Each structure stands twice: as C-alpha cells, then as structure tokens.
Amino acid sequence: MNLHDDHAIEQEILERLATLSTMQFDDVDRAIQTYLAVACEVTGTTTALIGDLNRTHQYIRAIYPASTGNLAAGSTLAREDTFCQYVDVTAQPLVVDDAEVDLRVQRLLERLETPVRAYLGVPIPASTAALTPTLCTFDPQVHRFTPIHVAALKLLAHQIAHWMPLLRAPATEEPPVALTNMSVAELNQIVAHDIRNPLHFLQGTLELLQDDPLLPADHALGSLLPQAYNSVLHIQRLVRDLVDGTALMTGTLSFVRHTIDLSTLIPEIVAVASTMLRSTCRIHLEIAPDLPALISDRDRVWQIVHNLVSNAVRYTEAGTITIRAYANDNHMLQIDVEDTGPGINPADSMRIWERHTRASTVAQGWGLGLAIVRALVLALGGQVGMTSTLGQGSCFWVTFPFVRPEPALVDYQPWRS
Structure with a gap:
C-alpha cells in the first residue's frame, strides 16, 4: 500500500467519523452499537467490544456483532485471558497486527475460545477506582493497523465515554468467598507485621555483629554468623511470599x-x-x-x-x-x-x-x-x-x-x- 492509498483511507475514515458526530441518539444501546459498528468499519475488523477490567476479570458491556464465539454482552472472562489487560497496564493503545508472532500476546492464543489474530485496543477515558473500560476491535485474520486506525479508535473511545454512565455496568458487590479471602489477607498482613518487626531487629543485630572486627576472629562464631544472617533473610523472603501470594489470590x-x-x-x-x-x-x-x-x-x-x-x-x-x-x-x-x-x-x-x-x-x-x-x-x-x-x-x-x-x-x- 502506498502513501496515496493511505491518504485515501484517511480521508474515508475522517468523513465517516464526521458523519457519525452529527448523528443524534435517544437510546444508549443503539448509540453504542452504532459506535462499535463504525469501529469495525474504520479499522477493517470484524468484531468490536467494550469491556470493563478489574483486578481479576473482564466484563463485556457491549459487543458488535451481538455475539462472537464465547463472547456476548454480559459475559465475563478471566483478566489474564484478555488482550485488554495490556491496555489497562500501560494506559496506552495496544496494536497487534499478528498475534501469532507477537510475544506480548502469543501465549494467550492457546487459551482463547474466540479466534483472534489481529487486535487494536484503546482505553476509554471513563475509568473509576475499581474498573477500567476499554474499546477494542479484533479480527481472525492478520491485519495492518496504521496510526490512522489508532487515532480513529481513540476518537471513538472519547465519544463512547459520554455514554458510559448510562450503559449497563457489572455488579460491584463481592461474593462471600471474596470477603472471606479479604479476611484471610488481613490476617496475613497482621501476622506478617508482627513477624517482620523482630526479623528486622535480628537482621540489624547480625549485620552489626558481622562488622565487628573481633567477633569473626572466633572461628566457631565467625562461621555461624553468616548462616544465621542468611536464615533471617530466608524467613523474611518466606513472609513476603506468603503475604504477596495471598494478596494475588484475593486480588488486593x-x-x-x-x-x-x-x-x-x-x-x-x-x-x-x-x-x-x-x-x-x-x-x-x-x-x-x-x-x-x-x-x-x-x-x-x-x-x-x-x-x-x-x-x-x-x-x-x-x-x-x-x-x-x-x-x-x-x-x-x-x-x-x-x-x-x-x-x-x-x-x-x-x-x-x-x-x-x-x-x-x-x-x-x-x-x-x-x-x-x-x-x-x-x-x-x-x-x-x-x-x-x-x-x-x-x-x-x-x-x-x-x-x-x-x-x-x-x-x-x-x-x-
């Protein structure tokens, strides 16, 4: 594709977005479906969706066409099984022309039920403390995305942001198991705090002893000090792993x-x-x-x-x-x-x-x-x-x-x- 072709495509996209900006909608679902259809049109992809990401999952708020593979409005995916997680992490557009050769997402392909070969996603500027909405389009075939496509999708995301408060949102109430996990996490934090304090004291004391020029001269004590110091560091690592493991499990x-x-x-x-x-x-x-x-x-x-x-x-x-x-x-x-x-x-x-x-x-x-x-x-x-x-x-x-x-x-x- 040459520069003339790119310019022609850019003109078509700008004209389509200009037409969209003049349209009036009195129904949120009709508006969102129109925006998603245009997202597919201007990027040359087959599917577009709006998803809400939290710490552990993605909730599909809307999708065009109405269902694709295992995806439908109201369905939920594990966060780590989504391309959109990278949009949330980087707060930047994610452009994937060919997922099979892109190491950022390559490993996801084995777990996806819906075939995705090309993906373009951008954040929607309507995030809250708990959720990050994204607008993304994807295709089962390889696709060449250009800066024109990225700019068009970002513009659509800004327009969609105005409708987000009216769009059906995922339930925010945590299930009982999540509350139980939170209690476990709090207990681990308390235990870790009570263990870490004496460990820090032991670590500091052992560091001072090892720096004492007289004590290492005692062969028996000199050989035990490094072992004791490394043991303290090992216990600290175990405490940290326990706390972090629980926090990851509970999404906190x-x-x-x-x-x-x-x-x-x-x-x-x-x-x-x-x-x-x-x-x-x-x-x-x-x-x-x-x-x-x-x-x-x-x-x-x-x-x-x-x-x-x-x-x-x-x-x-x-x-x-x-x-x-x-x-x-x-x-x-x-x-x-x-x-x-x-x-x-x-x-x-x-x-x-x-x-x-x-x-x-x-x-x-x-x-x-x-x-x-x-x-x-x-x-x-x-x-x-x-x-x-x-x-x-x-x-x-x-x-x-x-x-x-x-x-x-x-x-x-x-x-x-």
Missing part, C-alpha cells in the same frame, strides 16, 4: 508506577544476591547500552528479578550465572537469568509455575516463589518463561512492554493489579 495487590533504570536496578539486586554466592560461582552482567527506561512498579520488578537471581544462586553449585537486559525483537524489554545449575526435568517445566510446587528439594520454602513471579509479571503486562537442559542449567526470562514516559504515567501513580 496494588501497584505504583515508576521510571526504572535497569542498568542501576540489576546491579543493586546482584549486590544483595552475591552475599549468598558460593566461592565456586560468579555472576556475569550483560546490560545493553542505551537501554530504554522501564515504566513499571520498581519494587515489584526488583522482587521479580531478585527472586530469579536468588533462585539461580541457590541452585548453582559451580559455574556462572549470567544476567542479561536488552530490548528484544518484539519491542519488549527482556531480562534473562541463566545459570549452570542442575537444570529442570521436562516433566516439571510447567509445574514449577504452580503454587506450592518446587522442582527440587535442594531449596526449602512455600513453593510460592515462581508462582508469584509469574503472577506479578502478567499483572505488569509482561510474559515469563523458561528453557532448561537437565544437568546443564536453566534460563528464566521475563519481558515487559515499552511504555511512553508521559507525566501522567510515571512516578508514584496508584495502579490496580
């Missing part, structure tokens, strides 16, 4: 956006993890120069990477742990943590992401670490995976989407999970 975990410099963050994590490093191991960093800033929750990204690095340190008896950070071919920020440890049995390759599962008995814990990593990465709009060769080592990787660093998106802005 919140996020804050920051501007993150990975070239600074990753060395910080390595410095902490190196305290547990065996003398037979070393950590090697490969951070790409001019790496773009990441817009995400700094504490959670720190937690994700630290969890992967500390796992590699615990499981690697000898050799090298390599940490890479770079922009991959799919315009995502990618972090690899590769080790020369025992590797993972292929039979365990999927189970390790489940709660209360460990691929080995070498390390002790709740078995929540990788399950939390996966849940956090997905909530932050990324993907996570692993490759491994038994007896040679493993490589765990995570990706995060680029987000344009606009003032409205960065630095201590509340963010739902």
Whole structure:
C-alpha cells in the first residue's frame, strides 16, 4: 500500500467519523452499537467490544456483532485471558497486527475460545477506582493497523465515554468467598507485621555483629554468623511470599508506577544476591547500552528479578550465572537469568509455575516463589518463561512492554493489579 492509498483511507475514515458526530441518539444501546459498528468499519475488523477490567476479570458491556464465539454482552472472562489487560497496564493503545508472532500476546492464543489474530485496543477515558473500560476491535485474520486506525479508535473511545454512565455496568458487590479471602489477607498482613518487626531487629543485630572486627576472629562464631544472617533473610523472603501470594489470590495487590533504570536496578539486586554466592560461582552482567527506561512498579520488578537471581544462586553449585537486559525483537524489554545449575526435568517445566510446587528439594520454602513471579509479571503486562537442559542449567526470562514516559504515567501513580 502506498502513501496515496493511505491518504485515501484517511480521508474515508475522517468523513465517516464526521458523519457519525452529527448523528443524534435517544437510546444508549443503539448509540453504542452504532459506535462499535463504525469501529469495525474504520479499522477493517470484524468484531468490536467494550469491556470493563478489574483486578481479576473482564466484563463485556457491549459487543458488535451481538455475539462472537464465547463472547456476548454480559459475559465475563478471566483478566489474564484478555488482550485488554495490556491496555489497562500501560494506559496506552495496544496494536497487534499478528498475534501469532507477537510475544506480548502469543501465549494467550492457546487459551482463547474466540479466534483472534489481529487486535487494536484503546482505553476509554471513563475509568473509576475499581474498573477500567476499554474499546477494542479484533479480527481472525492478520491485519495492518496504521496510526490512522489508532487515532480513529481513540476518537471513538472519547465519544463512547459520554455514554458510559448510562450503559449497563457489572455488579460491584463481592461474593462471600471474596470477603472471606479479604479476611484471610488481613490476617496475613497482621501476622506478617508482627513477624517482620523482630526479623528486622535480628537482621540489624547480625549485620552489626558481622562488622565487628573481633567477633569473626572466633572461628566457631565467625562461621555461624553468616548462616544465621542468611536464615533471617530466608524467613523474611518466606513472609513476603506468603503475604504477596495471598494478596494475588484475593486480588488486593496494588501497584505504583515508576521510571526504572535497569542498568542501576540489576546491579543493586546482584549486590544483595552475591552475599549468598558460593566461592565456586560468579555472576556475569550483560546490560545493553542505551537501554530504554522501564515504566513499571520498581519494587515489584526488583522482587521479580531478585527472586530469579536468588533462585539461580541457590541452585548453582559451580559455574556462572549470567544476567542479561536488552530490548528484544518484539519491542519488549527482556531480562534473562541463566545459570549452570542442575537444570529442570521436562516433566516439571510447567509445574514449577504452580503454587506450592518446587522442582527440587535442594531449596526449602512455600513453593510460592515462581508462582508469584509469574503472577506479578502478567499483572505488569509482561510474559515469563523458561528453557532448561537437565544437568546443564536453566534460563528464566521475563519481558515487559515499552511504555511512553508521559507525566501522567510515571512516578508514584496508584495502579490496580
């Protein structure tokens, strides 16, 4: 398609939107169906819908045509099974010309009942504290979306925003099980608070003792101090995993956006993890120069990477742990943590992401670490995976989407999970 064709398409879209702006509607359902039909028309797709996202699900408010596959007005989807989750996380349009080659959404295709090959979604500027509405169009065939299509859909989203208060909304009352889970979450927070205080005291005391030049001279005490210190750190990690695991289960975990410099963050994590490093191991960093800033929750990204690095340190008896950070071919920020440890049995390759599962008995814990990593990465709009060769080592990787660093998106802005 040449520039002349693009210009002709742009003119057609502008004329269609101009015509729509002059129309008068006295019925909200008729108005919404018209807007959705025009969304399909101007983007060249077959289906358009309005969905409300909360922490755990997406509620379909309206769809055109009336039903597509398993989608219909009033139906509900798990949040992690939707393309729209990335629109919520980034607060930016999501453009997918071919889902089969786009790593941001590629893994979703196995779980979707409705065939989606191309997708274009934008946020509707009518969000509340609990819900984020999105307008999206999709097609079972590959599609080439242009900035013209994105601009047209954003304009339609602004027009639809005026009708959102009149459109049928999902029920907001939480079922009893959710209230029960909230009680469990509150109990865990209280327990964690009471445990963390003495742990912080123990950690500080042990750090002071290890810095005392006289005490390490005592061979017996000098060998016990590092073990005691690492045990305290291990208990703190277990408490954190327990609290975060419960928060993720109940949908109460919140996020804050920051501007993150990975070239600074990753060395910080390595410095902490190196305290547990065996003398037979070393950590090697490969951070790409001019790496773009990441817009995400700094504490959670720190937690994700630290969890992967500390796992590699615990499981690697000898050799090298390599940490890479770079922009991959799919315009995502990618972090690899590769080790020369025992590797993972292929039979365990999927189970390790489940709660209360460990691929080995070498390390002790709740078995929540990788399950939390996966849940956090997905909530932050990324993907996570692993490759491994038994007896040679493993490589765990995570990706995060680029987000344009606009003032409205960065630095201590509340963010739902």
